[in-house]
Amino acid sequence: MPERVADASGQRATRAQPWRRRGADLAAVLVPTALFALARTVDSNMLLLVTIMVYVVLAQGVNVIYGFTGYLPFGYAGFFGAGAYGTYIAVASLGAGAVEATVLGGVVAVLVAVVLIPLLRLRGAYFAIASLAAALALASLVSNPALTSVTNGPYGADLSKVYSANGSYWMAVAIVAVAMLAVVVLRRSRLGLQLRAVRADQVSASYAGVNVVAARTGAWLLSALLAGLAGGVYAWSISVFYPTAVFDTTISLFAIVFALFGGVGTVLGPVVGAVVLYYVYNAIGVSDPQYFQLIFGVVIVIIALFLPGGLAAVLVGARRRLALRGGDVR
Amino acid sequence: MFAESASSAPSNEAPTADGLLEVEGVTKLFGPLRALDDVSLSVKRGEILGLVGPNGSGKTTVINVISGLLVPTSGRVLLEGQEVSGKAPFRLARRxxxxxxxxxxxxxxxxARENLEVAHHGSxxxxxxxxxxxxxxxxxxxxxxxLTAxxxxxxDLARALVTGPRLLLVDELGAGLSKTxxxxxxxxxxxxVAELGMTMVVVEHLMGFLEQVADRVTVLNxxxxxxxxxxAEALADPAVIKVFIGG
Amino acid sequence: MVLYALIAGVLIGLFYGFAALGLSLAFGVLRVVNIAHGDVIVLGSYLAYELSTQAHINPLFAIPIAVPLAVAIGMVFYRFVAPSLGRSKDPEMLSLILFFGVSQVIEALATIGFSANQDTLLTGPVGNGAVQMFGQSFPNYYPVAAAVAVPGALLVMLYLYRSRLGLATRALMSSRADAMLSGIDVGRTSALSFGIALALAASAGALSIYVNGGVSPSQGADLTTTAFAVVVIGGLGNPAGALAGGLVFGLAEQFAQSYEPNWAGLVPYVLLLAVMLIKPEGLLSRRVRYA
Structure with missing residues (x-):
């Protein structure tokens, strides 16, 4: 069987040439990274750009856990907050440099995810609400006055001694690259194929020899890592923050909607979703958040009722109608 | 009342060298319902055991227990003398x-091809x-x-085969298929069985199909x-006739 | 202090159970996870607030006004979304996302209509003042909340277990396909159940404005989480369990506030997580429900 393809790809029917696929994968990582690296020459609002990059990473994190496993994390902000506070503690208590501290923020989020692995036993709405409860519990823990010596409790975290607008900007660009790479590799990997199988039917996947629990846990930890890194770089760039700001449920909400809007299960969908919707938010949401929220809510309802595949599905559908040859469309 | 004709005592059938699977006194309760009651059976290497019985007699439950989808309430399942009951399906698939x-x-x-690529490759x-x-x-x-049904x-059969099973459990393959x-x-x-040395347990309603494939049958009620x-003996057994015709 | 926590826990717990009843009903009958449940409670609170401050009538009159309104809106809305839910491979997850969007819309509209600030009613439901019970002093809305919650829940029970439509609803709860084959008008029964679920949420709003010390548009998410905790404790989709879940929740909260006020905020979440992980079908439910 010479034509048997060694790596499990998402392609079907006529398979694209391996070099073409590899080129597309490389572009999916490099183009967004390069665009963000150059963006500061066009838009001088670096904090806005960092925030958008943070949401790109968060949307990709939601993509990893929801897009590949069907687990909807309402409490995703918990990992973000854990990353932000992990970074703060690394700087304030361990005296780490900002870059190492950001990485440690990602590690702390992964540790939180390890503790929360039992949540993966829950399904559907149970998981969604349980993850929210876990995030709120974590927020309540971090902001508890009894832990002031570690987290500074409700009085907020101060990272101004390592503040660096340029440093945090480049760190954010690097983390965008990590997130894009993670999703591309996951999509092409055996784990990605297994996760798609598990999502389709858990029992069949299990009899195919897939370790369902391990596969899901892998996606869960990866998604936590991305959120933790995002939280860390956000903390670094904003430098002073309160627990309510980094554990805000709105962060989960934005990340989920950005990912859904762009299209989960795709590589570029969440990036487009985050950039487009965050710019809209920035244009009208900051001064009149309620009107943005209204639009946002309507968008979610429309996605749920009419566009379950998000923007990506609309584009693919249009392409399929144009091309109608099938084959290379996916 | 069927106790006399039931070959349920594991001690009667001492494990032999060519025994592949032993189910020993497995009982499975679903709440108050006794789905399996002290079921014992053994399958020799290279044979096809037919599992028959009326609807609700527990055939699929036996398959579910052996394949790890269900954990028996009591009793055990042994593969080549090693206990496998309670192990997750993916571990059994790899074993x-x-x-x-x-x-x-x-x-x-x-x-179809990707469906097989997902699977652990043991074949x-x-x-x-x-x-x-x-x-x-x-x-x-x-x-x-x-694909058609x-x-x-x-x-589904191919997916199971890719993992390279020594024991294949086939649940109602015939349902909904034409004679051809x-x-x-x-x-x-x-x-x-002949070319790959596989061993099978086949749950089936259709006697014609069993005649073609099964070396032996175990009847559940x-x-x-x-x-x-x-x-042939099963079809002549009074207890079996009672269940299938008199029931 | 034990006695105070015990009585307050029971009284407030009954309110929590009532406030969660609609969420439980919607899930039990329709497999719909109404994330906007808390936001409907908020709308009920605003109705009570407007009645009291603008029309100068007792805020509890919000209940008889809200019930027919909510049933009508709920029925129309359910008819609108049912086709999409029916087409979906995973209707439960779709409902989760859909109602997540609806909750955003309601919160936004409430902010536009009533501003983001918290509004508090200064006059109690039966005048101001405290009530003495067993030598303990409680705000008078505690017993009022319980006195509305208990008959409200009883009415739902009567509907479910003593009426023909209720029988159809219970048939629907146990099997949608069988209900359809039995000649039950599944569409209408479902729509009505959803309407009743919303009516229960809106009614709870008239009490929530007191129990939660006021109303603000952003309260919805917290109320949904609390309601979810309550129904999970009692068993999701089990209306009788909701009341019992409310009692467990109310007592746990009151005891925590009495003895460990610093950590009381953690109680609802920890309780919810513990129940979900140890007995996901609910403390009181015997049957496993896969959600």
């Missing part, structure tokens, strides 16, 4: 126990050869969700074993 489903659920958005045969073997050679690149059953398709599958099952032996 050589696999199964098919009465209603197969292949991964609809993956092609000496390549995926393409397995697809040929089950009669799906020409439909490898079709999405599983677009009969082809989905073939794919059934005959084809009977030939395939016999070939798997109301969760208990009421007969073990040849198919």
């Amino acid at each position: 050589g126990i696999n199964r098919t489903f009465q209603i197969p659920k292949p991964f609809p958005a993956l092609t 000496a045969l390549a995926d393409g050869e397995i697809l040929e073997l089950v009669g799906l050679g020409g439909r490898a690149e079709r999405l599983a969700g677009e 009969s082809d989905q059953k073939r794919l 398709e059934l005959d084809e599958l009977a030939v395939i099952l016999r070939r798997l 109301a969760g208990a074993v009421i007969f073990s032996g040849g198919l």
Whole structure:
């Protein structure tokens, strides 16, 4: 069987040439990274750009856990907050440099995810609400006055001694690259194929020899890592923050909607979703958040009722109608 | 009342060198319902055991217990003398126990070939050869969700074969298939035993199919074993006749 | 202090159970996870607030006004979304996302209509003042909340277990397909159940404005989480369990506030997580429900 393809790809029917696929994968990582690296020459609002990059990473994190496993994390902000506070503690208590501290923020989020692995036993709405409860519990823990010596409790975290607008900007660009790479590799990997199988039917996947629990846990930890890194770089760039700001449920909400809007299960969908919707938010949401929220809510309802595949599905559908040859469309 | 004819005492059948699977006194409760009641059976290497009984007699539950989907309330399942009961299906799949489903659920958005790529590969045969073997050679690149019910059953069988099972549990393969398709599958099952040395437990309603494939049968009624032996003897056994005709 | 926590826990717990009843009903009958449940409670609170401050009538009159309104809106809305839910491979997850969007819309509209600030009613439901019970002093809305919650829940029970439509609803709860084959008008029964679920949420709003010390548009998410905790404790989709879940929740909260005020905020979440992980079908439910 010479034509048997060694790596499990998402392609079907006529398979694209391996070099073409590899080129597309490389572009999916490099183009967004390069665009963000150059963006500061066009838009001088670096904090806005960092925030958008943070949401790109968060949307990709939601993509990893929801897009590949069907687990909807309402409490995703918990990992973000854990990353932000992990970074703060690394700087304030361990005296780490900002870059190492950001990485440690990602590690702390992964540790939180390890503790929360039992949540993966829950399904559907149970998981969604349980993850929210876990995030709120974590927020309540971090902001508890009894832990002031570690987290500074409700009085907020101060990272101004390592503040660096340029440093945090480049760190954010690097983390965008990590997130894009993670999703591309996951999509092409055996784990990605297994996760798609598990999502389709858990029992069949299990009899195919897939370790369902391990596969899901892998996606869960990866998604936590991305959120933790995002939280860390956000903390670094904003430098002073309160627990309510980094554990805000709105962060989960934005990340989920950005990912859904762009299209989960795709590589570029969440990036487009985050950039487009965050710019809209920035244009009208900051001064009149309620009107943005209204639009946002309507968008979610429309996605749920009419566009379950998000923007990506609309584009693919249009392409399929144009091309109608099938084959290379996916 | 069936206790006399039931060969349920494990001590009667001492494990022999060629025994592959032993089910020892397995009881499975679903709340108050006794789905399996002290079921024991053994399968020798290279044989096909037919599992028969009326609806609700516990045939599929036996398959579910052996394949790890259910954990027995008491009793154990041994593969080559080693206890496997309570192990997760994916571990059993990697240790050589696999199964098919009465209603197969292949991964609809993956092609037939990708359905096999997902699986843990324990078979000496390549995926393409397995697809040929089950009669799906020409439909490898079709999405599983677009296959006919009969082809989905073939794919389900192929998916199980890729993992290289020594023991294959086949649950109601015949349901919903035509006579010709059934005959084809009977030939395939016999070939798997003859050429790959596989061992099987086949749950089936259709006596004609069992005549073609089964070396022996075990008859279940109301969760208990009421007969073990040849198919012809089973059909002459008063307890079995009572269940199937007098019941 | 034990006695105070015990009585307050029971009284407030009954309110929590009542406030969660609609969420439980919607899930039990329709497999719909109404994330906007808390936001409907908020709308009920605003109705009570407007009645009291603009029309100068007792805020509890919000209940008889809200019930027919909510049933009508709920029925129309359910008819609108049912086709999409029916088409979906995973209707439960779709409902989760859909109602997540609806909750955003309601919160936004409430902010536009009533501003983001918290509004508090200064006059109690039966005048101001405290009530003495067993030598303990409680705000008078505690017993009022319980006195509305208990008959409200009883009415739902009567509907479910003593009426023909209720029988159809219970048939629907146990099997949608069988209900359809039995000649039950599944569409209408479902729509009505959803309407009743919303009516229960809106009614609870008239009490929530007191129990939660006021109303603000952003309260919805917290109320949904609390309601979810309550129904999970009692068993999701089990209306009788909701009341019992409310009692467990109310007592746990009151005891925590009495003895460990610093950590009381953690109680609802920890309780919810513990129940979900140890007995996901609910403390009181015997049957496993896969959600």
